[in-house]
Amino acid sequence: MILTILGARGPYPTKNEATSGYLLKTESANILIDCGSGVLSKLLNYITYDDISFIICSHLHADHTSDLGVLRYYFASRGKEIDLFIPSEPQEEYNLIRKGVYKIKNIEENLQTQIGSVKLSFFEGQHPYRSFAVRIEEEGKAFVFSGDTGYKEDFAVFCSGADLLLLNAAYTDEEVEKIEEPKRYHMSPKQAAKVAKEAKAKLLVLTHLKPECDEQKHLASAKEIFDNVVLATKEKIIEF
Numbered sequence: 001m002i003l004t005i006l007g008a009r010g011p012y013p014t015k016n017e018a019t020s021g022y023l024l025k026t027e028s029a030n031i032l033i034d035c036g037s038g039v040l041s042k043l044l045n046y047i048t049y050d051d052i053s054f055i056i057c058s059h060l061h062a063d064h065t066s067d068l069g070v071l072r073y074y075f076a077s078r079g080k081e082i083d084l085f086i087p088s089e090p091q092e093e094y095n096l097i098r099k100g101v102y103k104i105k106n107i108e109e110n111l112q113t114q115i116g117s118v119k120l121s122f123f124e125g126q127h128p129y130r131s132f133a134v135r136i137e138e139e140g141k142a143f144v145f146s147g148d149t150g151y152k153e154d155f156a157v158f159c160s161g162a163d164l165l166l167l168n169a170a171y172t173d174e175e176v177e178k179i180e181e182p183k184r185y186h187m188s189p190k191q192a193a194k195v196a197k198e199a200k201a202k203l204l205v206l207t208h209l210k211p212e213c214d215e216q217k218h219l220a221s222a223k224e225i226f227d228n229v230v231l232a233t234k235e236k237i238i239e240f
Contacts, residue, residue, distance in 0.1 A: 001026050001141050002239045003164060005207070006042040007034075008232035010148075010170060011063045014211035017234045018042055019063035022145065022166065026138045028116050029053035033134070033145055035067045042235060049074050054083035054115060055102075058147025059131035060093035068097055075101040085120070087130040107132045123158040125149025127185045133158060141240065144201075148208065150184035151176075151191040156198035163240045165201045166232065167192040168208035173221055189218045193225035203240060207232035 002025040007018025021039030023046055024031040030047050032039075032055045043049075049071065057065050068084070075082055084102040088094050098104050105113075109132075111122045121135040131147045135158060144159045146167040159165055170186035171179070187195075189206060196204035204226055206218060215231055222229045230236075 001138070001143055001163070002237065003143065003166070003205075004046055005205075005232045005234060005236040005238075006039045007036055008207045008209055008234065009063075009211055010036075010168075010208040011061070012211065013037055017211075019066070020058075020208060021067070023047065024136060024143060026118055026136070026141075028138065029118050031056065031118070031136065034058055034064045034147075035071065036063045037066045040067045040071060045235070050080075052082060054085070056085040056107075056120075056134055058134065058145065059087055059127060059129045060090065060097070061129055061131075061148065064148070065093075065097060068102075072100045072102065083115075085134075087132060089130045093129075121158070123155065125155075126152055135159070135162070143240075146187070146192075148186060150181075151187050151195070156195045159195055159199035159201060162199060162201045164203045164205060164238065165192075165196050165199065166205045166207055167195060169206040169218060169222070170208045170210060172214075172218070189222035190225055193222040193229060196226045196229070201226075202228065203238070204229040205232050205238065206230070 004023040006021035018038030019036030020034040022033040085105045088106045109124045119137040123133040125131045127148045133146045136143045142162045144162045169192045171188045173188045176188040
């Protein structure tokens, strides 16, 4: 598998960067995971729109979906449809996205499905909008993207044995301690590292970094718990 970071900022971009968007190349598919602001212009450095096999959007916040509204113009102009996995809530956001070229596949808790040789599994996170992690498996390789979620005790089981974990770490360790548990909607570097360690993952990639993030402090914090960790920086390519 090859992961290309198209955008890793949230909830808004910084100069010359995009919000959440990732291209995962497997043996049989080009999977676009999230499609936030600025993602499409980055995607075209690697594949064409026609090369996208299907799309997964973890949840319906705009920093994860905004370029879907633009992408549909391309497919509509060519009379094509494309599979899109998204949650069905909140309804007002869902209604805007589902019109037109997208063949909607609703994500629900514990959904498992298969497209060709690619196996997909989903896990619901802790977030104001329903948000789902996805596990993608093919040919003995396993990749997990957390979407937006606070720390959940059972998430490490879903991530077990992953070759690459792409986990959101929008909060600093100091920030997360000041937030009441029900409102912890993202993880911190140490929390993401704890998931990676418990899951016995091979590599942790920290993403959903705020433009104001002290990146080296973020990285050092995670490495106190889990050694093999890197940051999701723009147009980084990781083969695993």
